[in-house]
Amino acid sequence: MSAKKPRLAVWKFASCDGCQLSLLDCEDELLAIAEAIDIAYFPEAMRAGVRGAYDVSLVEGSVTTPHDAQRIQDVRRRSKILITIGACATAGGIQALRNFRDVREFASIVYAHPAYIDTLATSTAIADHVKVDFELRGCPISKAQLVDVVASLLAGRKPATPAHSTCIECKIAGNVCVMVAHGTPCLGPVTHAGCGALCPSYDRGCYGCYGPKETPNAPSLSSRLAELGMDAGAIARVYSTFNSNAEAFRQESERHGAQNDQD
Amino acid sequence: MARRTIKTDYLARVEGEGGLKVVVRDGAVKSAELSIFEPPRFFEAFLRGRAGMEVSDIVARICGICPVAYQMSAVHALENALGVTIDGPIRDLRRLLYCGEWIESHTLHVHMLHAPDFLGFSGSIDMARVHGDEVRRGLEIKKAGNEILRLLGGREIHPINVRIGGFFRAPRKQEFAELAEKLKRARDLAAEVVRWVATFDFPERERDYQFVSLSHPAEYPFNEGRIVSNRGLDVAACDYDDHFVETHEKRSTALRSHMRDGSTYLVGPLARYALNFEKLSPIARDAAKHAGLGPVCRNPYRSIVVRAVETLYAIDEALRIIDAYEAPERSFVDLEWRAGAGYAATEAPRGLLYHRYTMSDEGTILDAQIVPPTSQNQACIEEDLQNYAGAFLDLPDEQLRHRCEQTVRNYDPCISCATHFLRLDMDRA
Structure with missing residues (x-):
């Protein structure tokens, strides 16, 4: 063997x-x-x-x-x-x-x-x-x-790594939605599952470290983030961290201005 | 054989990519170089323009083995800039989180990276075929450390619960109950590990090192204290740059530190132990004594014993903190952003980790400087190779190469951390 x-x-x-x-x-x-x-x-x-x-x-x-x-x-x-x-x-x-x-x-x-x-x-x-x-x-x-x-x-089977959003994991975990209940900005709706909705379980918004989920609607989320008080620079940065070069995050960041803007 | 070159192109069982080269001429070591080819990632550059709140998540990614150290130095430096001091249960929780990282990182090094050198294996997996109980014991201790990180930090690697001002969520007291039972068992196992590693065969090599570590009046140092040495240095973190300097050499993507007077120094377990022995808890001091360590250890090959003692201490300290813990009413203190500079040094498992930031009045990072422990130890590692390799020259090449690698692994070098740090105005080349 x-x-x-x-x-x-x-x-x-x-x-x-x-x-x-x-x-x-x-x-x-x-x-x-x-x-x-x-x-x-x-x-x-x-x-x-x-x-x-x-x-x-x-x-x-x-x-x-x-x-x-x-x-x-x-x-x-x-x-x-x-x-x-x-x-x-x-x-x-x-x-x-x-x-x-x-x-x-x-x-x-x-x-x-x-x-x-x-x-x-x-x-x-x-x-x-x-x-x-x-x-x-x-x-x-x-x-x-x-x-x-x-x-x-x-x-010899396919790995079980679902491509749905962190939101689904939050529902499975029974978390209260941090964005709905507390107005905390959260990338959960556009972020790939895998962590078990860790950040919302610790009273913070998801920061997208698993990268985009399949078919994310980032522009829609960005409108909500703006309503919660994030300016364009902050929205550009939130998509621009550990997966900044992933297509959906890169596009959404660029739509909100220069990445990681510096003087 | 007038000239002999011992090379390891890719050093194994260290974190990151580096190699070493020792040149021997006429029976003496002529030169010893540690080269680091880890690709640069430019953290200090892309930190500019980020919000202060983002820093602790970003700098964690410098190192997957000691992310807590980066998070802690960052939040302390930023709080220093804002004139905030954290006390009470939040301070204790930070110390507890650091205990978790020391336990996990030290146990990884002792069992999986360093012990195979002493027992003659290529790694812990083949070592487990002969020393299965010892490897399993190590894994159980490591797991207990990781459980602290998971419960309090959210996960073992790149914890998500740390923020400037405290934590996003503070656990309730009863959440620690099960963990405490595991830690009690781990404490017994860790005492056995100290006895086990003390039986290894150590080359008798010592030098009069310049030890540098934090020192705190009441505790073995993790997050706070002054920067002291065994040669009389005693300064606050904000004065770090007045005493230490980094240079950049062609063969390396990492920077090397010296004292301003040109002397080399050592950070990490040997330095912490020598400068803080009295602050260890009784159980750790006893274990050290029975392992044959005095209050100072100058033999870097014995650093594995000191790491085992520090692991035992960190478990004991974690239990003390959990026992005394009462959850705070709020898990973080509110902060007001303002312009300024902040400084902090904390004790990463591998030694002193210095951060400095300047911020705008909205809390945007304007400038960052990060000096990791392996950059500070690099010159010392090369001096060790130069001084100690001579005694091994009668060995065949493969064994000599192995001894040289072991000499580097004494420092548990973290090359991922050491790469890409230097300030422009520090050029002395």
Whole structure:
């Protein structure tokens, strides 16, 4: 049986390491996962070099350097199934805020010698570079969804990651709507499910870290946010955080003026 | 063999992407370099123009392993700019949240990243085949830390409940009851871990480090205190830039810190422990003593024992806070935005984490500076390689490479954090 175990690799691009940490945060499941799957390449957790092909690759992070744009091609060639994990890999992440600004200016704010920094003008999703077989949303991803994706691969079924809105999860959780009851601005109506409606459960509005749901109606939500007192700049910013380069959020942010507007 | 180069292109079991290169000539270490190729993400640039309320959610994304540290340094720095001090149960809850992160992060490092070096495994998963009970024990402690983060923060990675002024929601006392039982068990297990790691085989290597950490009159430091050293430094966070400086080198996308006089310094568990030993709770001090640690430990290979002691302390402290906790009437204090600059340093699991912000009168961020612990330790790590690798030169290349990697992992370096921080006016190159 052990000869037949699928080989798994975990790859990092520009990211905070949080989504791959989710795998190590599966305290109850980790050793069982390691029984069922050959974790063959996972530099955050083990010393081992890249060798041959992998049945499944989990890819964290976005493409932000010329070197990484090449590297993702190699990862794709080595991988039968490629799954992106998290907002960086599926939408460019928070570092995609550079896409709306001059990256050389950004580099000069942070570094004494911007010329030493070899970076692309944009931070882009993995799917902008290679074919992606499955995308797991979230900043960070949900541990439960990660375990489900791994289990579904082993069972040969489709992962259960519904594309409906956070609002649906709020109803399932039995939360009182923070926007209706308290007038708290909330991105729940346009945000992809997966977190279990976490923020409304803690008396705050959703801030969209799972990115857009399927067929979101962001302009309609924005009208409501404006009625609740948010000005155009605040509305532009609320769509412009961890999934700023996801199409529906990017469009809605741009409709309300410059992203992350600075003097 | 006049010249020998030991290279690790991609350092494993650290958070982020880095490599190291040690050049040996005529039997002596000629140079040692830690190179960091983690791609820059430019946080300090895109923080400009964001609202003060957004900062703690944004900076959490600098690091998935220690997001609470970034949230805490951020809210304290912004509150400092607004002249607000948080006291009572909200202050205690912040300390409790930090305990959760220390437990989770230290236990991850002790069991999954560092112990395999001592026991000769590539990682904790193959280590579990031989040391299954020890790995499972570590996972149980780690889970208890993560449960603090989940209950109080909403989730383990990038908690959502932290805000400037306090929390969005403060738990009721009884919500902690089940967690407290798990923590009591974790405390017993953590005491066993201290005994376990103390039996590892440590290279006898010591240096006279310049230790830097926070120091608070009444408590082992997490969120508050003055920045002190074992060489007489004693300053407030707002004076950080008068004493510390960052430089940018070609081989690295991370910045390196020095004292203004050019000397290197060490932050993190060894420094905190040496400068605050008396503030540990009795159970943690006892465990340290039985593990053979004095009040100061200068052997970085033994940092795994100090991390285990700090884990035990953090669990003990979490239980003390939960026991004394009475829910506040309101979970946050109201704030009025105003123009100004704010400063804060807190103790991330890996060491001192400094934030400075300037804000407009509406609370828009005009400028941000963030100095993470790994940037501050980078020069120290290279000095360790330079000083200690010499003793391992008779080893074959693969074993020597392993020893060098272990020397870097002593610091639990977080390269994702260390990348992309520097102020323009700090150029000394």
